[in-house]
Amino acid sequence: MLETVKYLIGSPGPSGFGSKSNAEQVTENSDLRSLTAIITGATSGIGAETARVLAKRGARLVLPARSLKAAEDTKARIVSEFPDADVMVMPLDLSSLTSVRNFVAHFHSLRLPLNLLINNAGKFAHEHAISEDGLEMTFATNYLGN
Numbered sequence: 626m627l628e629t630v631k632y633l634i635g636s637p638g639p640s641g642f643g644s645k646s647n648a649e650q651v652t653e654n655s656d657l658r659s660l661t662a663i664i665t666g667a668t669s670g671i672g673a674e675t676a677r678v679l680a681k682r683g684a685r686l687v688l689p690a691r692s693l694k695a696a697e698d699t700k701a702r703i704v705s706e707f708p709d710a711d712v713m714v715m716p717l718d719l720s721s722l723t724s725v726r727n728f729v730a731h732f733h734s735l736r737l738p739l740n741l742l743i744n745n746a747g748k749f750a751h752e753h754a755i756s757e758d759g760l761e762m763t764f765a766t767n768y769l770g771n
Contacts, residue, residue, distance in 0.1 A: 648675060649681070652681075660683075662679050662687065662742075665743065665746035666746030680703045688700060689717030691718045700714055715728060
């Protein structure tokens with residue numbers, strides 16, 4: 626129970642970080658200039674903040690998204706804050722296995738290393754929906770696509 630209380634109040638653990646630590650604090654001494662990160666779900670929320678902080682630390686970012694406009698908007702926000710950021714937007718619909726295969730082939734053709742894969746995208750369909758592959762949409766996106 627004491628460990629739970631420590632967690633809830635944000636006490637640092639063995640790493641020096643606790644539940645109240647943020648991404649900037651955790652990566653403060655990190656130089657990511659030689660790394661490439663693919664971040665799904667980077668157009669909002671935790672994914673967008675993850676992308677922002679990794680760009681701040683110098684990582685090359687690949688932002689796959691269903692909505693290229695939303696991904697381009699995320700890229701623009703990052704580049705406005707970090708003008709030297711290397712950010713690529715690529716189409717990817719995680720509910721479509723064809724789209725996943727196309728994304729992988731395109732990324733592979735770039736001959737970039739893949740150092741970080743952050744599977745942050747998620748979908749919760751409020752109504753029953755079926756993907757183009759005939760699978761339940763939430764399962765297709767959150768399990769098969771990621």
